[in-house]
Amino acid sequence: MITFKGVHKWFKKLHVLNDINLHITPGEVLVVCGPSGSGKSTLIRTINQLEPINDGSLIVDGMDLSDKKTDLNKLRAEVGFVFQQFNLYPHLSVIGNITLAPTKIRNIPKKEAEEQAMALLTRVGLAEKRDAYPLQLSGGQQQRVAIARALAMKPRIMLFDEPTSALDPEMIGEVLAVMKDLALSGMTMVVVTHEMGFAREVAHRVVFMDNGVILEEAPPEDFFMRPQHERAKQFLRQLLTPMQCECP
Amino acid sequence: MLNYTFNWSIITSGQYFDWLVTGLLTTLKLSAVSIVLAFVLGLLIAVMRMGHNRPFRWFAHVYLEFFRNTPLLVQIFFWYFGSYKILPTFINDWLNETGFEFAAAAIALTIYTSAFIAEDIRSGVLSIPKEQMEAARSAGFSYLRSMQYIILPQAVRITIPPLVNQFLNVAKNSSLAMTIGVMEMTYQARQVESYTFRGFEAFTAATVVYLALSIIITALVNIYNEKVLNAHKAA
Numbered sequence: 001m002i003t004f005k006g007v008h009k010w011f012k013k014l015h016v017l018n019d020i021n022l023h024i025t026p027g028e029v030l031v032v033c034g035p036s037g038s039g040k041s042t043l044i045r046t047i048n049q050l051e052p053i054n055d056g057s058l059i060v061d062g063m064d065l066s067d068k069k070t071d072l073n074k075l076r077a078e079v080g081f082v083f084q085q086f087n088l089y090p091h092l093s094v095i096g097n098i099t100l101a102p103t104k105i106r107n108i109p110k111k112e113a114e115e116q117a118m119a120l121l122t123r124v125g126l127a128e129k130r131d132a133y134p135l136q137l138s139g140g141q142q143q144r145v146a147i148a149r150a151l152a153m154k155p156r157i158m159l160f161d162e163p164t165s166a167l168d169p170e171m172i173g174e175v176l177a178v179m180k181d182l183a184l185s186g187m188t189m190v191v192v193t194h195e196m197g198f199a200r201e202v203a204h205r206v207v208f209m210d211n212g213v214i215l216e217e218a219p220p221e222d223f224f225m226r227p228q229h230e231r232a233k234q235f236l237r238q239l240l241t242p243m244q245c246e247c248p
Numbered sequence: 249m250l251n252y253t254f255n256w257s258i259i260t261s262g263q264y265f266d267w268l269v270t271g272l273l274t275t276l277k278l279s280a281v282s283i284v285l286a287f288v289l290g291l292l293i294a295v296m297r298m299g300h301n302r303p304f305r306w307f308a309h310v311y312l313e314f315f316r317n318t319p320l321l322v323q324i325f326f327w328y329f330g331s332y333k334i335l336p337t338f339i340n341d342w343l344n345e346t347g348f349e350f351a352a353a354a355i356a357l358t359i360y361t362s363a364f365i366a367e368d369i370r371s372g373v374l375s376i377p378k379e380q381m382e383a384a385r386s387a388g389f390s391y392l393r394s395m396q397y398i399i400l401p402q403a404v405r406i407t408i409p410p411l412v413n414q415f416l417n418v419a420k421n422s423s424l425a426m427t428i429g430v431m432e433m434t435y436q437a438r439q440v441e442s443y444t445f446r447g448f449e450a451f452t453a454a455t456v457v458y459l460a461l462s463i464i465i466t467a468l469v470n471i472y473n474e475k476v477l478n479a480h481k482a483a
Contacts, residue, residue, distance in 0.1 A: 048386055077388030087383035091402050100397060101387040153387065 001026045001157065002047060007056035007244050009042060009212075018212040020056070029166055029189045031199040031220070036211035040192045043209065044159050047190065048079045061156050079157045080150030084162040086142040088149070089133035093122070095130045098149045106153070113152070119158060120148040124178050140171025144178055151182075159183065160191040173224060196239060208232045256444060261452050264440045268450075271436030272457055278350065279419045279461070282357035286418065287411075289358060290365030297370055308366070316364040321424055323360055328428040342387040345354060353425035361418050368410040372403035374439055405473070412469050416462050423458075433457055 002024040009017035015104045016039045024030050032040045045051040047060055058065040062217040064077050089097050098117040103110045106117075109235050121127045124144040132143055143163055150158060160179065176198050182201045183189055193199065199206050199220050206215035206223040208231075215229045258264055297308035314324070328349065333338060343351050374401055384394035404411070426435035437454040441447040 049380055050386060073388050073390050076386050079386075081383075081386040083379065083383065085379060087379045089380070089398055089402075090382070091405060101389070104393065105396060130433050149387075 001061060003059045005057045007053050007058055009054050010095065016212050020214060026188050027186045029183045029203050029227065030205050030207060031203040032190065032192045032207045032209060033194060038039045039212040041161055044161050045188055048076050049082055049161055057079050061172050077153055078156050080155035080158040082146050082150055082160045082163050084165050086146045088142055088146055090134050091132055093131050094145050097145060098152045101151050117152055120151050124148050138171060139167045140174045143167065147178055155176050157188045163194065164195055188214040218229060256449055256468050258444055258446050259440060259449050264444065267436045267439055268453055271431060271433040274431055275422055275433040278354060278422045278425060281354050281359060282418050283415050286359040286361035286365055289362035290369060293362060293366035294369040294404055297366060298373060307343050312363050312366060319423055320360050324353060324356040324424055324428060327356045349428050349430045351413055352428060353430050357418055357421060361414055366413065369403055370406050372407035373399055376402050408469060408473050413465055418462050419465060422459060
């Protein structure tokens with residue numbers, strides 16, 4: 001479904017992705033974690049080409065992204081993206097946010113798109129908010145609308161870039177529940193997150209990155225119980241017991 | 249001491265009243281045409297200025313600098329006296345039949361104002377967080393479509409206060425059209441004064457009309473902002 005082969009990316013002199021090789025199969029849920037600045041957000045953003053790659057090959061859903069002729073708009077319509085800061089369209093109501101892309105890109109009639117949107121809103125538990133505006137909603141509600149908006153395009157892959165990092169602790173659960181439900185439905189998902197509970201319970205595989213390199217790639221039980229690299233061990237220790245950080 | 253007796257009836261009835269009314273109608277027509285065209289053209293120039301196409305960007309840049317930095321009166325004279333020499337005959341003939349003065353004034357007002365509107369819209373677009381463009385692009389919208397559905401509707405909303413200013417400027421600047429013989433409000437007020445020596449009454453009438461026009465434009469835009477754009481909800 002998604003294949004990275006020897007992918008490199010630089011921001012000026014900074015080597016943000018260093019020889020990434022990764023294969024994601026249909027229906028797989030992959031969690032990407034690592035310290036900040038490790039390149040995990042850049043990695044997920046290359047999958048829908050919000051960040052272009054400088055070297056190597058990247059094939060997403062049969063489309064070769066290093067080929068200049070690949071229609072990026074077509075690719076992006078097939079790949080849902082959920083942002084840390086939700087990025088809902090503030091000038092449109094909830095239902096307007098969800099139906100915009102289906103009606104304008106897929107040319108689905110408005111009525112049909114609205115019925116679909118209502119089904120999705122019901123699925124994320126926000127049917128009664130259809131006419132609300134984004135800024136009237138809590139962070140957790142906004143993120144659930146953002147997930148419904150991405151799903152409305154019937155994507156074949158869903159990407160999540162730290163979807164719960166901007167949320168109050170009380171709201172993280174409702175978003176993770178929606179994501180878990182989606183994973184169980186068989187969606188191919190790549191999730192950048194620090195929610196280790198979610199990784200342990202839902203992910204099929206966990207990737208640990210540091211300095212643009214994939215250091216570990218393992219099923220969650222192996223990653224959490226038997227991390228191989230010292231950097232990964234340190235990361236997990238700090239994540240699980242942040243008060244005992246080994247600060248210099 | 250003041251030995252001038254006001255005679256308001258001269259402008260509230262009869263022939264002179266009719267002149268002022270036709271002047272008002274011409275001012276309304278000229279302002280409305282120029283506002284609509286300047287807004288559309290301003291949007292277009294703003295998009296060109298911010299787009300990725302180099303020749304378009306360059307053209308928009310020159311356009312903005314040129315028309316913002318030359319006096320409107322000179323531009324009106326240019327279109328009225330200058331363009332006549334370079335336009336093909338059939339266009340001149342057509343313009344003569346449809347009212348060349350009006351067309352020249354409308355073109356000058358439109359182009360002049362569009363440059364200011366483009367800059368206002370551009371600063372509105374620049375104030376929209378870049379994540380909005382990312383969200384739109386990641387949904388599969390092209391750059392232009394993202395602008396059309398996501399960025400510009402938000403930018404225009406932010407731009408409404410400066411846009412109102414530009415619309416008011418059009419209504420007031422339209423009075424310069426009298427210099428090339430467009431029979432608008434100021435022209436007619438001047439006519440009334442010439443015929444009656446009632447300058448105070450005539451220009452008071454013109455002043456009141458411009459003031460009322462400005463207040464009505466402001467009110468209309470505010471109503472549009474509240475009712476149609478739901479500004480209070482979308483913040």
